[in-house]
Structures are given as C-alpha cells and as structure tokens.
Amino acid sequence: MTPALSERSNRGESKWRAAVPLLVGLLIALVPAPAGLAPYAWRYFAVFAATIVALITEPIPAAAIGLISVTFTAAFGLPFSPEQRADPAFRFPAEALRWALGGFINATVWLIFAAFVFAMGYQQTGLGRRIALVLVKRLGSRTLGLGYAIALSDLALAPFTPSNTARSAGIIFPVIASIPPLYGSTSGPSPRRIGGYLMWVAFAATCVTSSLFITALAPNVLAVELVRKATGVEITWTEWFVGFLPIGALLLAVLPWLVYTIYPPQIRTSTEVPKWAAGELTRLGRITNREWIMSALVVTALALWIAGARLIDPTMVALVGISLMLITRIVSWADVVGNTPAWNVLVWFATLVVLADGLNKVGVVDWFGRGASTLLAGRSPIVVTAALVALFFVLHYIVAGLAAHTTALLPVMAAAGASIPGVPVRAFAMLMVFSLGLMGVLTPYACGPSAVYYESGYLPRGDFWRLGLIFGAIFLAALLLIGLPYLD
Numbered sequence: 001m002t003p004a005l006s007e008r009s010n011r012g013e014s015k016w017r018a019a020v021p022l023l024v025g026l027l028i029a030l031v032p033a034p035a036g037l038a039p040y041a042w043r044y045f046a047v048f049a050a051t052i053v054a055l056i057t058e059p060i061p062a063a064a065i066g067l068i069s070v071t072f073t074a075a076f077g078l079p080f081s082p083e084q085r086a087d088p089a090f091r092f093p094a095e096a097l098r099w100a101l102g103g104f105i106n107a108t109v110w111l112i113f114a115a116f117v118f119a120m121g122y123q124q125t126g127l128g129r130r131i132a133l134v135l136v137k138r139l140g141s142r143t144l145g146l147g148y149a150i151a152l153s154d155l156a157l158a159p160f161t162p163s164n165t166a167r168s169a170g171i172i173f174p175v176i177a178s179i180p181p182l183y184g185s186t187s188g189p190s191p192r193r194i195g196g197y198l199m200w201v202a203f204a205a206t207c208v209t210s211s212l213f214i215t216a217l218a219p220n221v222l223a224v225e226l227v228r229k230a231t232g233v234e235i236t237w238t239e240w241f242v243g244f245l246p247i248g249a250l251l252l253a254v255l256p257w258l259v260y261t262i263y264p265p266q267i268r269t270s271t272e273v274p275k276w277a278a279g280e281l282t283r284l285g286r287i288t289n290r291e292w293i294m295s296a297l298v299v300t301a302l303a304l305w306i307a308g309a310r311l312i313d314p315t316m317v318a319l320v321g322i323s324l325m326l327i328t329r330i331v332s333w334a335d336v337v338g339n340t341p342a343w344n345v346l347v348w349f350a351t352l353v354v355l356a357d358g359l360n361k362v363g364v365v366d367w368f369g370r371g372a373s374t375l376l377a378g379r380s381p382i383v384v385t386a387a388l389v390a391l392f393f394v395l396h397y398i399v400a401g402l403a404a405h406t407t408a409l410l411p412v413m414a415a416a417g418a419s420i421p422g423v424p425v426r427a428f429a430m431l432m433v434f435s436l437g438l439m440g441v442l443t444p445y446a447c448g449p450s451a452v453y454y455e456s457g458y459l460p461r462g463d464f465w466r467l468g469l470i471f472g473a474i475f476l477a478a479l480l481l482i483g484l485p486y487l488d
Helices: 003-030 039-057 062-075 082-086 092-100 107-125 127-139 143-160 164-176 195-212 218-231 237-262 272-284 289-307 314-327 333-337 340-362 364-376 381-398 402-418 425-441 448-454 461-487
Strands: none
Touching (some): 039 340, 062 340, 107 289, 107 333, 107 340, 107 448, 127 164, 127 272, 127 289, 143 195, 164 289, 164 314, 195 425, 237 425, 314 333, 340 402, 340 448, 364 381, 364 402
16 A cells, blocks of 8 residues: 555544544434433433543544543533523532543542553663563463463452552552563554453453452442442451352453453463573672662552551552652653653543543433333342343443442442342342442443553553453353352
8 A cells, every 4th residue: 555545544544433423422412312311411421422432433542532522521511400500609610620620639540640650660670670570480481371470469469459550550560561572572563462461361350359359449348338328238348258259269260261262462382581581680680779669669558558548548658659759769750741651541531530420410320220220120030130230330331430330320229229129139239349340341441450551552442442341241241140149
C-alpha cells in the first residue's frame, strides 16, 4: 500500500471510530425515555453509552474522550434535573464545575497514579530489573511457571492488603513490568511474545483474590455492612473465606493455564533466558544504595497498607512514598511530570468516575435494579437468585470502580432479592458480595488495577475488552455453578 493510500485508509478508519459512538448516543437519545425514568436522565444515559462505545473504538486517546464527555455533559447541565436548574438558590455554573472536577479528588484515582510513579522508581533504581531477573532465573524456563508465580504472589499479599490497587498496581505490576523486555517483548511491536500473557494473569488473578478474602478489597467490608442492613445476613471473615474457597481455589488453580490457552504467549519455553538472567545478576553485583532505599520505601508502604489502614489512608501512604522518592532523588520531578501514561490514566479514570457516578445521581442505576427485580418476581427462587447476581455483575459495565458499584447497586439489589418469596437469602447475599472482586475483570475502568494494566501497552485495546468479556463470563459461571449448590 502506498503512503497516500495508507493515509486515506487511516483517515477513513478514524472517521468510522468517531461515527459509531456518536450514532449510538444519538439513537438512544431519540428513543423516548422509558417509563419511570426522567427524560433528562435518559439523555444522560445516551451520553454515557456513547462515551463507553468511544472508549472501545478509541478514535482519540481515552483520556481525551473522558475529558470531552465530562466537560460537555457538565456544560449542558445533563446531570441536573430541570427543577434543580430552575431553583434560584441553585448556582448552576459553580455546581456544574464542581461536579465535573469531582473525580480528581477521588482517592483511588490518585492511588492508581501513584502506582505508575512506584513503577518508575523500580525502573530508575534497577530494583525492578533485579527482582525480575531473580524470578526469571528460578522460574523463567517455562512461561506458565512465571504465570503461577505471579498469581501466587498476589495470593500471598491479598489477605493483608485491603486495596487491590495498592497490591497489584503498586507492588506486583512494577516488578512484572520488568520481565517482558528480558524476553524481547516490548509494549509496542511485540507485546504478545510474553508481556500480554503476564499482564493479564496478574490482572485476572488480583480480581480472584479480591473476592477470596473480606480484607483483600476495601468495598468488601462496606458490602458486608450494606448486606446486613438490607437482608439481616451477617458474614464473618471466616464465613466469607470458607464460602468462596471452592470457587476461588479452582479459579486460581486454573487461571494461569486458562490465560495460557485463551491468550497464548509466543514464547512458551526458554532454557537460554534463565541462564542469561543468572549472568546478568552476576554482572549487576551487590544491591546499590538506591535499591536499598527503594526497597525500604516499598516495604514500609506495604506494611502501612496492611497494618495501618485505620491510621492512614492507603492513598496517603502512596503520596508519602512519592514524596520520599522525590526527597531521596529516586525519581526527579521532571520524571514525574514526564510520565505520560500516569497522567493519562489519572485524567480518564477521574472523568469516568464522575460520569459513572452521574448515572446514580440521575437515577438510572436505581431504575435498572428495580426494573429487573420487578420483572423477576414470581419466577423460580433459584432463577431469581442467579439472574439478580448475574445482573448485578453485568451492570458493572456502566459503573467505574468497585466502591461506587457497591454503594449504588448493592443495597437496592440485595433488598429486592431478599423480598422475593423463596429466595435463599443467605446464599443470595453471599453470592452478591463474592461477585465484587470478580467483576473488576470486565473493563479498563472496572477497578483500580484495570487502568494500570490497560495502559501498560502490553494489552491492546481490543484484546482487553475481549478478554474482559471472556474471563468475566468464566468468573460469573464459576460463581453461579459452584456457589449456588455449595451455599444453598
């Protein structure tokens, strides 16, 4: 293909990618608002749907899509009812701006940003490369072995780290990001050599471990309290662990192999790379002072994430860590400012958090949940249980972040399900809370770590959405097919 033809082809593809989300949004907006939903709420949903489609087709970078969507949504007052805007006491311009910028004070957004800076610290000091070389030396002869090592590392940290962003994005990701280049796998031309496999194993594994322990994910604790208020069911740490163990143990046991089968790496075995890694470790010599400092910062952050959650917020721990990295010159301010992926993630996740919160604000989320519960009334209790859990899971496509999903949807769905005669309330409640970590696998905005792995460059846009759908279906099937008979 000549350069001129290639350029015309690219322009045509770009126009198609831009036209599809606009068409989706327009078609939804032209349909009359369903019964029970205000017209302004339906128009808001049309904009949100167009935004999600644009994130999939990506005619422009995701951060730009999020910024444009939240800006125009706020400027035209879509999150606010006509009655609100007509109230003389309602200061529309100020409230619209406050709403649009609300995501930038979200703690998870800044924790995600901090994960990128931590990864940069690993890279700048050489600590990440050293740890990666050790792993490759011991386990690198088989790619599948590396996959299991990554999954087990997350499992070891999960019971004590109530933030999967801190655990996976802050600890696991910076280390494994140093492994693919050792095999000649880079985020640009060759992500499928080994990098894509390792990244998806790490991401999917943290979704499973987040559901395995009540203390592996902050929204889990909130979910237990919300379920208690909505259904009267109390769930202890042990009951949670024992209840999810058959599901979680099976998923973790097969996960690296499943990814190996569904998203196979091009490099499967290599006897030469572990030998080369051993030689590189010898050439690296003793650990440098900068590596010791970085190690101390990471261990301290991990200790505070595990034991200090009641004293200091995990995001504050990360920000303190960044500050100390700057003070000790592990990284420079120019390094932080120049970290384009970190700022990109911060902008697009912050804007998506706001847009998703808007769905709850205008009543769309509540309308979905109540409508589904009404439709299911009178059906078999087992069918109702499975359908409500599946709906709760799938609705995460329109919610950014697990905390928001828990707060907005869990009380409504739990109370609705518990009110239907014959539904096994305890099993239903446990399946609902167990699904929280698992649903984080669905989209690039489903949970904190998802944004980090999405921006790693090793998981192309189309692959991420496709794998999210496949593994979301696998996780949901395991939850229902194993969980329902086991808990009932």
